[in-house]
Amino acid sequence: MKRLLLLPLLPMALLLGCQESTETAVLTMKVSRSDFKVEIPARGELEAKSATPVSVPGGLRGPQSLAWILDNFSEVKAGDVVARLDGRRETLELELEKYDFNKLALDGDIQAEKNLTTAQELVIGRDVTEEELSLSERFFTDDERVYTKIDIIDQMRNKDYLQARLGYFDWGKGSHDAQATAELDLIRLKQKGIQAKIATYQNNLSQMEITAPHDGLFVMQPGWSGALPMAGDMVWSGIPLGTLPDTSVMQAKLWVLESEAVGLAVDKPVVLTLDAYPDKPFTGKVTQVDALAKPKDRDSPVNYFEFTVTLDNTDTQIMLPGRQVQARVSALSEDQVLAVPNQAIFQREGRYWVYVKSADGFIEQTVTPGSRSLNRTVILEGLKEGDVVALTVPRRRAQA
Numbered sequence: 001m002k003r004l005l006l007l008p009l010l011p012m013a014l015l016l017g018c019q020e021s022t023e024t025a026v027l028t029m030k031v032s033r034s035d036f037k038v039e040i041p042a043r044g045e046l047e048a049k050s051a052t053p054v055s056v057p058g059g060l061r062g063p064q065s066l067a068w069i070l071d072n073f074s075e076v077k078a079g080d081v082v083a084r085l086d087g088r089r090e091t092l093e094l095e096l097e098k099y100d101f102n103k104l105a106l107d108g109d110i111q112a113e114k115n116l117t118t119a120q121e122l123v124i125g126r127d128v129t130e131e132e133l134s135l136s137e138r139f140f141t142d143d144e145r146v147y148t149k150i151d152i153i154d155q156m157r158n159k160d161y162l163q164a165r166l167g168y169f170d171w172g173k174g175s176h177d178a179q180a181t182a183e184l185d186l187i188r189l190k191q192k193g194i195q196a197k198i199a200t201y202q203n204n205l206s207q208m209e210i211t212a213p214h215d216g217l218f219v220m221q222p223g224w225s226g227a228l229p230m231a232g233d234m235v236w237s238g239i240p241l242g243t244l245p246d247t248s249v250m251q252a253k254l255w256v257l258e259s260e261a262v263g264l265a266v267d268k269p270v271v272l273t274l275d276a277y278p279d280k281p282f283t284g285k286v287t288q289v290d291a292l293a294k295p296k297d298r299d300s301p302v303n304y305f306e307f308t309v310t311l312d313n314t315d316t317q318i319m320l321p322g323r324q325v326q327a328r329v330s331a332l333s334e335d336q337v338l339a340v341p342n343q344a345i346f347q348r349e350g351r352y353w354v355y356v357k358s359a360d361g362f363i364e365q366t367v368t369p370g371s372r373s374l375n376r377t378v379i380l381e382g383l384k385e386g387d388v389v390a391l392t393v394p395r396r397r398a399q400a
Contacts, residue, residue: 027391028357029340031383036339038263038332038373042307044254046274046323048245049310052214053221054082057207060237061200065089068231069241072220073322076212076244083210083229083241090208094201101194108187115180122176126169133162216244219321225298245321250314252284252325255304258293260374263331265289270309272327277318284311286329332371339376344389345369354383355390362394 056064067086076082212218220228220242229241252272256264268286273279287310293303309327311319344354345367352369355362367382383389 026362026394028388029344029391031338031340031379031385031387031389033336033338033385036332036334036337036371036373036376036378037330038371040256040260040262040264040329040331042254042256042327042329044252044325044327045321046250046319046325047253047321048219048243048247049249049251051219051243051245052216053240054210054212054218054242054244055240056085056210056235056237058238060085060204060207062204063234063236064204066229066231066233066235066241069220069229070218072218072228072242073320074218076216076218078212078214080212081209082212082218085208085210085235087205087208090201090204094198094205097194097197097201101191101198104187104191104194108184108191111180111183111187115176115183118176119173119180122169122173126166126173129162129165129169133166210241212244214244217247217321219243219245226296247316247320248314250311250319250321251287252309252311252327253306254309254325254327255296255306256329258303258305261293261305262372262374264305264307264329265331269330270327271330272309272311272325274318275324275326280315280318282311282313282315284309332373334371334378337370338379338383338385340379340383340389341391342372342375342377344391345377346393354379355394356383357388357390362390365389 065086067084069083070076070081074082221240222228223233223239229235235241252270264286266286266289270284270286271281272284273281286307288308290306293305295302296304340354346353346355351366353364353366356365365382365387368380370378370380372378
């Protein structure tokens with residue numbers, strides 16, 4: 001008889017056991033008030049707030065090869081050479097242009113002699129022809145008693161020929177003078193072009209040494225690819241090779257991953273530490289943030305936001321340009337708020353909800369989210385302290 005009474009109770013006990021195991025299988029958390037802080041990790045280096053650029057001279061023409069550059073972070077005095085450009089190509093080009101200039105000068109002398117010879121030939125030819133014409137006119141006669149008609153006709157033809165030849169020499173003299181002047185002008189024009197090139201190469205050679213404008217610490221400046229300048233690089237006029245920073249006022253140039261930059265903005269407080277002195281924190285605030293994220297290295301697919309931090313004070317003994325720092329930016333700070341993990345919030349078509357545990361199981365509770373970090377979200381409305389929320393979607397049996 002006792003066995004018969006126990007049999008109807010067995011299915012009910014199994015059902016209750018399944019409900020408990022279903023509910024206990026859902027990860028939950030109890031909502032309580034706490035401080036909500038968002039800190040953004042960043043890394044970077046120190047740099048001077050102001051610095052004098054050391055650049056390739058602006059008067060150079062064409063690309064130049066960097067032959068030598070001073071070591072990074074070297075102390076320099078005003079006038080010290082910090083970099084040298086390779087002037088061998090400029091020297092070769094200068095010598096070739098000088099050769100062409102001298103060749104043109106010789107061509108001009110040869111042409112002038114040719115012009116003089118031709119002019120003299122024309123003058124002599126004209127003088128001789130003029131003399132022959134004068135004699136022809138002087139002794140010409142059409143008296144048939146002296147000459148036959150044929151002789152008289154020959155004399156007339158000879159006179160016409162001499163007059164025509166005299167006109168040719170007059171035309172040739174004027175034409176030759178114009179042509180000779182044009183040929184010499186062309187040679188002089190080519191020489192002017194070569195003189196301009198010679199002046200350019202001489203000017204370039206006079207600027208092969210780049211010197212420090214004043215005393216200071218020479219700090220190399222990375223190029224567009226992020227690499228520091230080195231011997232063999234091609235450089236152009238005006239490109240900065242380095243700086244002479246004013247180390248009395250330093251700032252930090254930092255990078256943060258694009259995915260971790262939520263809340264990064266100007267005027268946010270920052271706590272920084274030098275890698276070399278981790279036990280000496282110093283403070284500052286964000287003063288500039290790039291509008292777009294970009295890779296730190298040309299071949300890297302990872303994007304970073306670059307931003308600048310102005311320091312509250314500068315310790316000139318340990319704060320030197322290029323020293324590596326790590327920082328934490330206080331992007332957000334709210335006291336005693338209700339916050340839940342991001343995974344506990346669900347949304348669709350602008351509606352947000354969480355699953356709140358009740359006596360009958362889990363129920364959907366509409367909430368109004370507030371500030372959000374990478375892992376937590378502040379709840380403005382919809383929850384109260386002490387509520388238990390599911391961290392994953394509960395099974396349907398566990399939902400009321």
